[in-house]
Amino acid sequence: GAGVSQSPSNKVTEKGKDVELRCDPISGHTALYWYRQRLGQGLEFLIYFQGNSAPDKSGLPSDRFSAERTGESVSTLTIQRTQQEDSAVYLCASSLVAGATYEQYFGPGTRLTVT
């Protein structure tokens, strides 16, 4: 079946502009996660949506970052007034959080470059 998809795959933007990144999770997956991965680094948690619960926004690095999710489907991550340090790969993952097993399925990521 279809996996997690993300768009665009690459985004180059000028410093100060706003960007929107999109994530289409696997159908039926209740949980959706956004991570940031700088070159050669680990996964930095940004935000977590689970069903109808309030999202866990504890990883958002500043108020320039925000995310929304429509029901249990598409999510968008918005970065306002982009800065060069925002350059990274933004990964989205989804999972079916039910019971004790809930592996995360990752999308291919959006590579953001801020010039």
Next chain:
Amino acid sequence: GQQVMQIPQYQHVQEGEDFTTYCNSSTTLSNIQWYKQRPGGHPVFLIQLVKSGEVKKQKRLTFQFGEAKKNSSLHITATQTTDVGTYFCAGDAGGTSYGKLTFGQGTILTVHP
């Protein structure tokens, strides 16, 4: 907050040598997961461990979960060039954010043929 530390950060081995990466959590985990990220790719789920002292094997890979459920290890026997990549552990401390994982920084494995 919860912290998950992984060591070593880098490991270079000759093909055929063994490899181990270790994961330690500052808090007790309800479960731990392992992921592999190939160069240029995205993380892919390998396995989940839930029980204290659990050991699971996948061909040349052996995964262990500590008795206290605060540490874990991944051991690869007789590495191959296809094992190259970054190995991440990810722990769930439970609590209010059920299903939320905290990832370690990863161990980058290089295998020399």
